[in-house]
Amino acid sequence: MIHRRRFLAAAGAAGGALALFPWLGRRVEAQTLPPRLLLVFTPHGTVWSRFRPDEPTGDFTSSPILTPLAAHRDKLVVVDGLHMEVGTEYYVPHTYTMPLLWTGSPIDTASPLFCRDDHDVCFGWGTGTSIDQYIAERLVPETPSRTLELGYRCNGLHPANRMIYSSPGATKNPIDDPELAFEQLFGGEVDPDAEAAARLAFRRKSVLDTVLADFNARRGQLDATDKARLDAHADSLRELEKSLAASGQTCPRPEAPTQVDAETAIDRQSELIASVFGCGLTRIASFQLRVADNDNSLYPWVGLEEGGHHTLSHENDDATLAKLAELYAWYSGRFAYLLDRLAATPDVDGTSVLDNTLVIWGSELGTGWNHSLEDVPFILAGGANSRLRGGQYLKVTNALTNRVLVTALHAMGLTDVETYGTTDTGSGPLDGVLTTS
Amino acid sequence: MRRLTALQVERTVSDVFGVQVDLNVADERLLTFRSNISASIDTASARGYLDFASAVVAATDWQRCESGCLDWLLDEVGLLLFRRPLDDAERTRYSALYELALDNTDDPQEAAGWVAEAMLQSPTFLYLDEVATEAGVLDDYSLAARLALLLWGRNPDSSLLAQAEAGELSTPEQLAATVELMLADARTETGIRDFVDQWFDLERLDDPEVRPDVADLGSATIRALREEPVQYFLRLLRSEAGVERLLTDSTTVASTELEELYGADIVDSDADVFELDPERRGGILSLPGVVAALSHAHRTSPTLRGKTVLTGLLCTPPQPPPANIDTTLPEVDEGVSTRERIEQHMESPVCGNCHRGMDGIGLALEKLDWLGRYREEENGIAIDDTSTFPLGSEEVTVQGAAELGAVLGASSSVAACVSRQWLRYALGVTETAAVDCLVEDLASEATGARGLERMMVKALASDWFRLSPEAAP
Numbered sequence: 024m025i026h027r028r029r030f031l032a033a034a035g036a037a038g039g040a041l042a043l044f045p046w047l048g049r050r051v052e053a054q055t056l057p058p059r060l061l062l063v064f065t066p067h068g069t070v071w072s073r074f075r076p077d078e079p080t081g082d083f084t085s086s087p088i089l090t091p092l093a094a095h096r097d098k099l100v101v102v103d104g105l106h107m108e109v110g111t112e113y114y115v116p117h118t119y120t121m122p123l124l125w126t127g128s129p130i131d132t133a134s135p136l137f138c139r140d141d142h143d144v145c146f147g148w149g150t151g152t153s154i155d156q157y158i159a160e161r162l163v164p165e166t167p168s169r170t171l172e173l174g175y176r177c178n179g180l181h182p183a184n185r186m187i188y189s190s191p192g193a194t195k196n197p198i199d200d201p202e203l204a205f206e207q208l209f210g211g212e213v214d215p216d217a218e219a220a221a222r223l224a225f226r227r228k229s230v231l232d233t234v235l236a237d238f239n240a241r242r243g244q245l246d247a248t249d250k251a252r253l254d255a256h257a258d259s260l261r262e263l264e265k266s267l268a269a270s271g272q273t274c275p276r277p278e279a280p281t282q283v284d285a286e287t288a289i290d291r292q293s294e295l296i297a298s299v300f301g302c303g304l305t306r307i308a309s310f311q312l313r314v315a316d317n318d319n320s321l322y323p324w325v326g327l328e329e330g331g332h333h334t335l336s337h338e339n340d341d342a343t344l345a346k347l348a349e350l351y352a353w354y355s356g357r358f359a360y361l362l363d364r365l366a367a368t369p370d371v372d373g374t375s376v377l378d379n380t381l382v383i384w385g386s387e388l389g390t391g392w393n394h395s396l397e398d399v400p401f402i403l404a405g406g407a408n409s410r411l412r413g414g415q416y417l418k419v420t421n422a423l424t425n426r427v428l429v430t431a432l433h434a435m436g437l438t439d440v441e442t443y444g445t446t447d448t449g450s451g452p453l454d455g456v457l458t459t460s
Numbered sequence: 461m462r463r464l465t466a467l468q469v470e471r472t473v474s475d476v477f478g479v480q481v482d483l484n485v486a487d488e489r490l491l492t493f494r495s496n497i498s499a500s501i502d503t504a505s506a507r508g509y510l511d512f513a514s515a516v517v518a519a520t521d522w523q524r525c526e527s528g529c530l531d532w533l534l535d536e537v538g539l540l541l542f543r544r545p546l547d548d549a550e551r552t553r554y555s556a557l558y559e560l561a562l563d564n565t566d567d568p569q570e571a572a573g574w575v576a577e578a579m580l581q582s583p584t585f586l587y588l589d590e591v592a593t594e595a596g597v598l599d600d601y602s603l604a605a606r607l608a609l610l611l612w613g614r615n616p617d618s619s620l621l622a623q624a625e626a627g628e629l630s631t632p633e634q635l636a637a638t639v640e641l642m643l644a645d646a647r648t649e650t651g652i653r654d655f656v657d658q659w660f661d662l663e664r665l666d667d668p669e670v671r672p673d674v675a676d677l678g679s680a681t682i683r684a685l686r687e688e689p690v691q692y693f694l695r696l697l698r699s700e701a702g703v704e705r706l707l708t709d710s711t712t713v714a715s716t717e718l719e720e721l722y723g724a725d726i727v728d729s730d731a732d733v734f735e736l737d738p739e740r741r742g743g744i745l746s747l748p749g750v751v752a753a754l755s756h757a758h759r760t761s762p763t764l765r766g767k768t769v770l771t772g773l774l775c776t777p778p779q780p781p782p783a784n785i786d787t788t789l790p791e792v793d794e795g796v797s798t799r800e801r802i803e804q805h806m807e808s809p810v811c812g813n814c815h816r817g818m819d820g821i822g823l824a825l826e827k828l829d830w831l832g833r834y835r836e837e838e839n840g841i842a843i844d845d846t847s848t849f850p851l852g853s854e855e856v857t858v859q860g861a862a863e864l865g866a867v868l869g870a871s872s873s874v875a876a877c878v879s880r881q882w883l884r885y886a887l888g889v890t891e892t893a894a895v896d897c898l899v900e901d902l903a904s905e906a907t908g909a910r911g912l913e914r915m916m917v918k919a920l921a922s923d924w925f926r927l928s929p930e931a932a933p
Contacts, residue, residue, distance in 0.1 A: 113779065145890070147498065172504065176669075180488040180499045189502070196486060196504040203484070207507060225564065226574060233557045233578040240549060241583050249461040253583055255500035260581075263506045285669050320669050321757050329758035331670060 058409040059300055059380040060435055062125055062155055062309040063361070064186055065354045066318040067117075067336045067391040069400045073348035075103060076416060083416035087348050091356040092402075098362070098377070098413040100403040100456050105424045107388070107396040108446040115146070116394035118183040120387045121315040122149025126188055127425040127444015148182055148192045151444050154428050155307050156189045158435050166305045168266050171208075173296060174199040174311035175289050176320070183316030183387075187309050193255055197311045201280040201291035208299060209276045224268060231264050274302030286324050289357045297364035300376045310361070312354070315387040325349040336391025347391070358384055362404055378406030381434050383427060401427050403456065410434045410457045419453065426453045433457055462588045462888050463496035464609070467654070469512075471614035473580070476540045479519040484508040492772065493658045495888035513580035520576070522569040529572035530558050536618075537576065541585045543615055544601040544624075554578065596931020600624035603635065603926065610886050610920075611642045611651035636921040643697065643913060652697070653690045655885050659772055660744075662686045664753040673757050673830060684717035685749035685832065692744060695733075702911025703878050707743040707773075707869030710736040710862070721748055725834050740834050743865030745769070745825065748832020755830035760798055762822025766849075769821045773868060774851075775877035778814045797838045799823055820849040824864040875911075876903035883919050891924075894933055898922055 074088040083101060084093040092099060109119050110129035122130045128151025152160075159169040170187075174197030178184045185194035198204040238257040242250050277298040280291035289312055296308060313320060319331025327335065327350055335343055365377035372379070382404040389398040401424065405411035411434065419426075428443040430452035441450045464472075466483045474480055485501075485508035487494040501509075525532040534554060538546040546554070554575050561571035579585060588609075590602040598606070604624040608616035616624070629635055642648055657663065665686050668675035674682060691713040696705055711733050719726065719734075728735035736742075744750060745765075754765045771777040796804075802819045806812035824847035829835050837843060847864065848857040852873055858864045868874045879902035884891060898919075906915035919925065924932050 179486045179494075180496070192498075193500050193502070195502045198504055222564070226561070229557060229560055230574055230578045230581070233553055234581045234583075236553055237550070237578075237582040237584055241587075241589070245461065252461065252498075252500045253587070255502075256506065256583065259501050259503045259506040263503045263510065266503065319756060321672060323672070329673075330756045334756050334761070 058405065058434060059306045059376070060155060060158060060308070060431060061296065061300075061380060061382045062153075062186075063358065063382060063384040064124065064309075064311045065384070065386055066313050066315055067332060068386045068388045068395070069351050069390070070344050070348045071390060071398060071400075072344065074351065074400060079103075079416040079418055088351045088355055091352060091359045092362075095359060095362045095404060096414060098404050098406060098411070100411060100413060100415045100417055102401040102403070102417045102419060102427065102453065103398065104419040105399050105401055105422050105427065107399055107424050108448070109396060110446050117315040117317065117387055118181075119146070120396065121183050121186055122151070122188065123444075123446065124186050124385055124387055124424070125153035125155065125309075125428065126151030127154075127423075127428050127447055128152075128191075129446055130182055131192070146182065148185075148194060149188050150191045151188060152190055153186065153188045153309075154431055154443065155187065155309055156195070157443075158432065158437065159307050161437055162435070164306050166303055168305040169307070170195075171299060171305040171308040172197040172311070173204055173292050173308065174313075175201075175292060176313050177311050178314050178316070181314075181316055184314040186311055186315075197309070199311070201283050201288050201295060204292060204295050205277075205279050208295065208304065209274060227267065228264065231260060235260065274298065274304055285320070285322075290360050293357070293361040293364050296361065297368040297376060300365065300380065301368040301370070303371075312357070322350050322353065325353045333391070339392045358402070358404075366406075374408070375406065377404075379408045381405040381409040381411060381431065383431060385424070385427070399424055403427070403430070405434070412456060412458055415455070417453065417456065422453070423447060423449055425449065426451070429453075430456055461497070461590075463501075463586055464588070465494045465496060467494075468609055468614055469586070471612075471650070472541065473516055475614060475617070476537055477516055477520045477576075478524075479516055481512060481515045481519060483512045485512075490888065490890060491884065492661055493885050493888070494654075497889055509581050509586070513577045516580060517573040517576050520573075522572060525572065526569075529568055530555065530575070533558075533572060533575050533579070538579065539621060540615060540618065541579055542582070543589070543605040543621070550584075590928055592928035592931060596927045597630075598926060598928055600627055600629040602928075603629045606886075606925065607639065607642060607920070611639075611645075611648045613650040613654050632921045632926065635926065636917050639917045639920045640913075643916065649690070649694060652694055653687075655882070656690045656693050657686065658885070659881055660689060660750050660753060660768065662689065662749055662753045665749065671757055674752060677831065681717045681721070684715045685752055688712060688715055688718060688749050689744055689747050692747060697912050697916075700910045700913065702908045703875050703906040703915065704869040704911070706878065706912070707745065707865045707874060708862075710738040710742045712736060712741075712747065718748060721831065721833055723834070738862055739860070740827070740862065742862035743869065745773075745865060745868075746828060746861040748828070750832075751825055751828040752830060752832040758830060760822075760826060760828075760830050762798065762802055762819045762826065763815065764822070765825050766818035766820065766822030769868070770818060772881065773874050773877055774871075775873070775880055778818050795839060797841050797843065799826060799844060817849055820847050821864070823847045824858050825861050828861060872903060875906045876900065879903050879906050879915050879919065882916055883924065886919055886925060889929065895924060898924055898933075 069088060074086055076083045076086045076089065084090060084096045089101065107120055107123060109123065111119065111132055119130045126149050128149060131147035131150050134145065134147030155170050172187050172195045177197050177199040187195040189195055198207060235257055238253055242253050245253065277294065283291050292310065296310060299305060299308065317333040319333045321327055321331060327346060332350065335347055362377060362382065365380055366375045368376040370376050370379055384402040386400055389395045389400065403411055405413065423446065425442065425444050425447040426449055429440060432440045432443060433452045434457055465487045466485055469483050470481065485505045488496045488499050490497065522529065534546055534551055557578055558571045558575050561574040562568065565571060588605060591599045593599065601624045604616040604620045608614060608620055623629060623638065629638060665671060665674050665682055693706065695713055696709060714729055714732055714734050722734065722736065725737050725740050726734045727737050751765065754768050755761050767778060806815055824845055826843050826845045827835055835843065846857060846859045848855060851867065851871060856867055858867050876899050880899050883895065883899065883902065902915045902919055905911060905918050
């Protein structure tokens, strides 16, 4: 109660947040909300010889790659031993497992239309729905945006470059540039002149109604596939209209990101995610850092100055692995910074945003140089109310990455789900990861 | 149903409204070519179109139609954006929007802005609206749209639309005659640029994060590196060359920005062309922009170069590696040449199986470094650029870029594959096996005098291009 009062006082000082943002009030009243969910991706697995700690108990963040996470150890579950089931005899490395990552369902290899790569193999988009979208569908959050997709350098439309599926074949595009994300999420300052704001809303709606009438006229002449594609576009327009209307009462603007470059952009996006969660724009988000499709970016600030991440990840001599480990450790640092920001953002119940959030960090494969789907690294992080039993290095055997997906669903309160995705051959969440509620 | 690429939208809008605005909506890649045939538009992309439309309306000089913006929008803009005249329902709909805006704002220019904003987000603008006759032949407006988007990289202009209105694209002969004229038209440079640039993935040169070594050369040199293969192709097309010269010709367009990079490779030059040392350079593969794009930062990639030859010039892409197999690589000694490093890696039987063919071809280009400069040595070791690889049913051995080009230029597989790439780019869909007959025909046109032009024209006058996707053979 004290916490709540303190928050309300703070909110009052910030300009009457509750009056402006009614959904915050609803959240304060609700006693038992499921936690927030944030899915994080970085490319090309890890270097296990420098990821796995010597002692899996106690100070498990002592390995070179996990060291940056030491401050958050009590809030982490590091999972070692998960594998992916790709569901096909051959697979195009990186590409086939990106759609699988959060959906637990394979890429569409039966689609004869969409040969998406220069391998002599035809494939299409993913056949599943990613857990964040599934959860949003089940829980129907009343937030202005049901889910939010952010990222960094996610490139063009290709199955290896997208991980979030609102339905089979329909990916969601992350906003992959902090300045654009800021502009879209917080950019439109509320016009103090209510009449002007209403005029803009009327104009937008009138234009959109005409566009939708065009969609309607056009769809009559199309076959089922094209019709579905056009309908999805029209639905997106309607959803956009709704979220723009809601952003008329948007969150207090955080500071605009400055000095954005390749080394700092990820942290800038992390700050935006903390702001977005903090003011309740959404409770479910994803954060895709670069792509599974041959990410050949250089990271000169960690000494990766020639070749590129993907090229180097195909080599396994000791010097290269040491260099790659520096990169993976840097990514651990970025993940730690994300957790820092979530921890530093006050939540409406007086705790921190991190306390009420489950963060899951995964990759599209286990080890880069041999495209191994054994041992895909996953790190779960979450605060007191995420139901995560932190402080564990969990060694599992014979478990699919689908177990992580089911664990997330249970943490979000969907305990009726025991399997997720069509590749799933197991059942239930990971043992010992969640507290029983 | 294809959705226009971002570049096609931007160029069309620049033609129609006279403004340059960036569209922030991602494109799909069909093999190496951009073609938006499968993905649906999510809210982020819908936002991209909305912001684009608003920015275009804000930047447009509405004085141009002061006296009658609605008529201008309905009669001219609508035609140019939708690639055919507006139908009655559309005219009624947009007129109603204009009237509604006028009632609310009392400002004709503001009202015109509402209408333009709607047109720019309309599916009729963003998606190709292809209409076919009962026989499956596309109507003339649909064909005009296909031709302009392909060859000019933008919507048809009013004169091509007038040809469509007059029914002048209906027969294969009319189509072929129009294509011949368009190929000679300077605007076709844009379409050829899209084709060549995407074919060899030259976009890779323009990413400072991936290629800081290229970025250090400065934007003028990067532009020149990226442009040279396009101009090289155009020069061959305009000089009545056959496809074999695309792989062998050692004359390239003159470029002051690339003069220093070529250095002693230039044996003669005039205002228009560089004559390159035919021992060192021959064919599009040996151009600095192409070999530089097919490299990584500060190192060559025989794998990437070989893969591009297999995929882009032979149409025999390598198979992906099997899943979950033990591919333990041998440790590689330090300070060895790229060739040795690759050969050591190839000792692994699982990797070597595919990589020998791929990297083998690439090793012939080893004397052209990651920025496309000629070199004789690497780490003080003389470079061995001999290369043995399977071509068709035989195994060939070549030494260096020029010999590689000569062997590829003489190969009928290459003539067929270049034709196939053009067809793929033109159709914007992955072709089925049924297209093989046409590819064979095209390949036989492609070599010899005017081969490139004949092949390109024939592809665009074929039933594959003239018929709707459902009716295509």
